[in-house]
Amino acid sequence: MDFTFNLYSIVLILFGTATLLLSYYIYRKEGGAVRFFGIMMFSSAIWSFAYGFELASTTIEQAKLWISIEYIGISLLPLSWLLFCLKLSGKDHWYQNKINMFILIATAVIPILMVWTNDYHHLHFKSYHMDTTGDFPMVALEMGPSFWIFTLYFYLLLATGSYLLIITFRKSDPIYKSQNYSIIIAAFIPWITNITYFLGFRPFGQLDITPFAFIITVFLISIAIYRFKLFDILPVAREKVLELMQDGFVILDSKNRVIDYNSSFRRYLSDIKKSKIIGTQIEALFPDHKKLAALIKERQSGKIELKIENHNGSFELEAEIRTLNENQLKLNSEAVIIKLQDLTTLRKEALRSKSQTTELQQLNQLKDRVFSIIAHDLRGPLVNLGEILKMTSDDVITIEEFKTLSPTLSRDILYTTELLDNILHWSRSQLKGYGIDRDFFDLKNILVNEINYHLPAAEAKNIRIIQDVFPGEMVYADRLMIQIVVRNILNNAIKFCNENCEIHITAVYKNGFIELRIEDNGVGMSEIALQKIHNGDNISTRGTMNEKGTGLGLVICKEFMEKNDGKLIVRSELGKGSSFCIYLPVDLK
Template sequence: MTFTFNIYAILLILFGSVTIALAFFIYRKGGNAVRWFSLMMFSNAIWSIAYGFELASADISQIKILLDIEYIGIATVPLNWFLFCLHFSGKECWYKKPLNIVSLLFIPVVTVLMVWTNSYHHLHYASAKMATGTPFPMIDLTPGIWYQIFTIYFYLIMACGCFLLAIKFRKSDPIFRKQNYSLIVAAAIPWIANIAYLLGIRPLGYVDVTPFAFVITSFLILLGIYKFKLFDIIPLAREKVLELMQDGFFVLDKDYRIIDYNQSIKRYINYTPNLKLIGSSLEQLLPDQPNFLEMLNRHAPGKIELDVPVDGEILSLEADIIFLDDNKINNDFIIIKLQDLTAYKKEAIRSKEQSNELERLNQLKDRIFSIIAHDLRGPLVNLSEVLKMIANNQISNDEFRNISPTLSKDIIYTTDLLENILHWSRSQLKGYGVNKEVFNIRNLIINEINYHLPAAELKKIKIIHDVFPGEMAYADILMIQIVVRNLLNNAIKFCNPGNEIHITANYQKNKTMLVCIEDNGMGIKKEVLGRLFKDENITTRGTLNEKGTGLGLIVCRDFMIRNDGNITVTSVEGKGAKFCLILPVGELN
């Protein structure tokens, strides 16, 4: 091939080469939208360089070969432009459908084949000959029918891409405005140049000014990259990222009105389809937040926690306030990020509850071990030693009769202690159930009185009950039996000989039953009274020096709570004590 270079050819080849380098540079910036734009520039470069060599050629056969190369770029320019616009506007899923991609590729592929085989059918160019009256050799082409079809396709697909950009830019933030303008101006120049060439407005004669227009476009894009940071931040990134984020975002103006938001924000406010967020005031959407508004008024960036009622539930939100003038962008805008901390707070509360439960169980374990080590071991050791002495004939029958009352007390104490430890320990285990049923409270009380009669008669204590037949309670009968047993045992323990114990049971107006066990014994000291039911191991010797386990009242309180009841105590030291149980009631079927 032979070439005679002129100024037009040199400029096209030179700037086409620059466009290739620029396309490669932009491609490396990453992102699908950016890469489709760089492919469009590469198509422009093929068109420009091949057209430059065409203008430097004088042989028509050589020019036709270069035309074949040119159309690789010409046919793919509108395609790459449209794909770039799809990605830039977030519509890239459209072309991924097989039918759509075939329809996009059909015209470009057929056009290239038409140009390459034009000498057989002349559908693209009706005729091709060397022009006369031009300053340098050029080809004079007469368009054919397929040329007209391709021209319509070219402008239609370019117009569709520009329409997508226009919609995108209309919704974009002001921060992207300079980027948008530079891209729109750059895209418009080749349009104007090509339309003028087709309309016969040809300042350079037969020379097509469209490739030169693309050279200007390349320089505008280059200017946008360095001055406006084009493609460093694009509106697509904002929309894609913010709409997918779980955190909610508000953009406010200086009057605290909403000018932008993402979809996640709707979960953090009382949103309804009729509510127009744009233009609404922040106080309208997040009412009753004085501390939050005070931070805004003080122009104080930072984080603050908000409790916001949404659909009947209180959400714990963390609001992060960002004033854009801190970044020297614009002092009229405020960004509010709302993060939902409700789940984290619930988890923190649950973890704290588990920690408290674990600590409580550890204390329970320590208390049980302490009781077993001190209170349970002593009586068993004493009993073991006495049995050894009897086996070794070291003690007479009279001596055994003298110590047997003490041993009997120790055995009764040990039995009560083991019973309380067993029931209390089981009740503290997770999953231990309460088997509620309707039962006759009078029968239960009479059975417990009969159980404690020997101990009461030993101290000459009278037990009087005033419970009518047929009075029913609804609770776990075993638990209530243990509660009554402990309270009756304590009453006997702290009564002096000749005292009385009164047991009553009456229905209350609030559909509960009040069961009271009252004695006129030694009573409870004022400083001890306030410590009862406080998970403290309080033990006090009885009137005849009887020992206590320190677990009885703790068991009573736990069992009453588990049965949706309560236990109270009143006492005057020296005049006795009165324990009352509040129980749910039931009726026989």
């Protein structure tokens, strides 16, 4: 090949070679947006390097070869610029879509193919010829329709990337101004030079100075990367971090005007447009909080609690104020940072945690009581029964003596059976994932069955059970649970009744519930015992005929009623008897 090198070609070749080597170094060493910048440098290097040899060519055939190579860089340059800007502005999800990426690559490859096959269709360049009127030969081109379509595509990608940069840096803090200016200025240099070239302003004849402009662009962005630490302090990264924070953040300037904030901060404002927040005085945003305004005005760091109500709800906030001076920020004025932490959720969680702790303590006490009963009360009757049976088998006691002991054994067995029932039902209700099987059923059927079950114990003490519940009183609850509740309360009433007492059972409709009332005129309960029942504590007291109690019955009844959206109310007076009011829902809630 025959070359006649001139100053412009030498400059382009030298800078193109240096840029090519630097692009390889950056691509290998860095990642993220810097890697796309490396590809952009590579594209600019190809364009500059090939254009330098085109300017040094003496024949049209040789120049056409270098133009074909140039278009590799020319076509890749706007694509790499767009990818660089997308990554820098945090919009990289767009090109991660395979279809979008395929379209971008295809639009970059088509112009290259159009140039390489131009001799067959002349759609990109209508004609070539060497212009020798200048200081050195240069190719003069007559543009075809494909060229203008590509030019429009070229400008579109440059414009899109520049727009992304502008909106990304628009709200950036002053700390980013050095890198912002260098990037924005660098983006517009090729625009201006290329537009002036097509408008006919050509001080160097046919010489296209756009590659020189891209060399300047690459140089300025390189300064932003390594001098101003462009990718060490990314505004988009800072914005993502702020937006992910649950606490509200707002930054004020020296005149107490809002210069930055995150989305969480907007929740605590009244109905105000997003565009009106920046530049607004903090006193205007929180007009009812004079103490906050005073602390900010006096530049006092500290914490203060705020109560705010707006269309988003009611909030209890803790505002932490931090004042930063120009030495800390490297700015020419001081600023105030306010962090707003929502105490509403924290306090709700604290109350929930306290409630759970109390409930856990109660369950733990009940568990200890259950184990104590199992270890003592449950084991004792079984041991006694075993010993008496062994003595009977060994003829240590006679049949007549066994018959004398049998009433006591019968009471022990009945107590043990009831105790086991209560323990098993309570344990089952505490299992994780255990649900209740609610359905409609006739209350009278359960009452009749339970009264028949307790008649032998009632007749032994000559107690009358008077039941006055009409058939068809339908309730909506877990049938087994209500059966256990009624059984325990009836058993409790019989246990604490003297001979010749009466137990009355009635049911009436009240405010969406059936009130089942079981009343007796037995010994009643003291105020202390009644208070323990209301608090959910388990108590154990022997009956009028020394019947033992488990201490679990009423605890289970209260818990089962709550699970069925009902309630249990106990009223009692010592020496006058007790009244148990069971409220059962009659429909779905």
